[in-house]
Amino acid sequence: MTQDIVILAAGKGSRMKSTFSKVLHKVGGIAMVRRVLMTASTLPEAKLHLVVGHQGEQVEANCQDFSANIVWQHDPQGTGDALRRVAPFLQADGATLTLYGDVPLIRASTLEKMTALSTPNTLVLLTISLDNPTGYGRIVRDAQGKVTAIVEQKDASPSQLAITEVNTGILLAPNNHLQTWLAALTNNNAQGEYYLTDVIAMAARDGVDIVTVNPENAAEVAGVNDRVQLAALERELQHQQAIHLMQNGATLLDPSRIDVRGELTTGHDVVIDVNCVFEGKVVLGNGVEIGPNCHLKDCIIGDNTVIKSHTLIDDSQVGESCDIGPFARLRPGTQLSNNAKIGNFVETKKARIGEGSKVNHLSYIGDTDMGANVNVGAGTITCNYDGVNKHLTQVADNVFIGSNTSLVAPVQIAEGATIAAGSTITKQVGEKQLAFARARQTNKDNWPRPVKK
Incomplete structure (x- = not known):
């Protein structure tokens, strides 16, 4: 399947206490967002979309050699809101891989495992089990072990908080379903934001297969907030x-x-x-x-x-x-x-x-x-x-x-x-x-x- 790859890079990153965008801070001498774009570019048939917001001009100028489609997210209202801004540009017969500009160590081999499982009726989710899952959305499974939903930390019940398998935020969804799910998102939650993770429950409801892939280590999916x-x-x-x-x-x-x-x-x-x-x-x-x-x-x-x-x-x-x-x-x-x-x-x-x-x-x-x-x-x-x-x-x-x-x-x-x-x-x-x-x-x-x- 053809791939739309969306890199989310609109956040302010106030905890960095910096005068420039968080995703432009460097790891290994290379801006974090550029590392993600470099990895994404290795996937075949990849069409890149870069979502920018806070100091987006800086980010766009720093990444212009990737020829990514720049999508602005003014007044960000969550990851689901970001994907909805990109929705008009997605290929009808493809699948969309969502990555993050502040998660710089994601490996191409992990993304290749995800794309190998992609079909028009399959949603691929990157998850990991952590000894301390605090702060992460929990992966909810049914009695048969099938993923049924992702519950964010602030919305989780005590039993759900005990779950150690967590969402990394990286997912690959078929566009024929994703467009419908994005249109149906609401912000009825503790954060008042549109969660991209809500599409997991919609996928389970619609009979779409939800499969999970694990990264090689936790650092691969670690984000940067400070x-x-x-x-x-x-x-x-x-x-x-x-x-x-x-x-x-x-x-x-x-x-x-x-x-x-x-x-x-x-x-x-x-x-x-x-x-x-x-x-x-x-x-x-x-x-x-x-x-x-x-x-x-x-x-x-x-x-x-x-x-x-x-x-x-x-x-x-x-x-x-x-x-x-x-x-x-x-x-x-x-x-x-x-x-x-x-x-x-x-x-x-x-x-x-x-x-x-x-x-x-x-x-x-x-x-x-x-x-x-x-x-x-x-x-x-x-x-x-x-x-x-x-x-x-x-x-x-x-x-x-x-x-x-x-x-x-x-x-x-x-x-x-x-x-x-x-x-x-x-x-x-x-x-x-x-x-x-x-x-x-x-x-x-x-x-x-x-x-x-």
């Missing part, structure tokens, strides 16, 4: 990701001290030390070692590269068997060829560093095209910005650059050239030439040192 719950889901997601990484051959020296805020792919025998953060899309090759307190974002790291502690790498490509850090920073556009070395307190930006080249200490290399086997002395900088425009520095193979050198771009250093320490280079240096550019030293006798006033 920052405490948000933090709990963050730790749960990080725990799940750490297990996945270790199962795929990575060694985490402390699985509780890693944060993956995007997509991390690892090869065999990768070792990751504590307090490392990975953002965006990061790929680590075989045998990569990451030291403690490193931050990697949108980068590819080649096999057997070692990244030492407190190193930042952003939007860069690193070749095989490189040696980076500690305290190095690779900014966007950096490309390191195999066996390159970037040492402590070195910053690169939009720089191509050739095979075997070394920038060992206290240097800035920006807007640079550097060849192979270049040695860059400590304190060397490329002066790539003239106050208006950026300019390129070109360094050929086998160049030796002495310490404390300034390369004023645009400038070209030819193959095999040597730059004397302390030089400011403003002109082209030819092959195998020695270039030195220093002021003549002057020594003055009896120089009076400054004194503190």
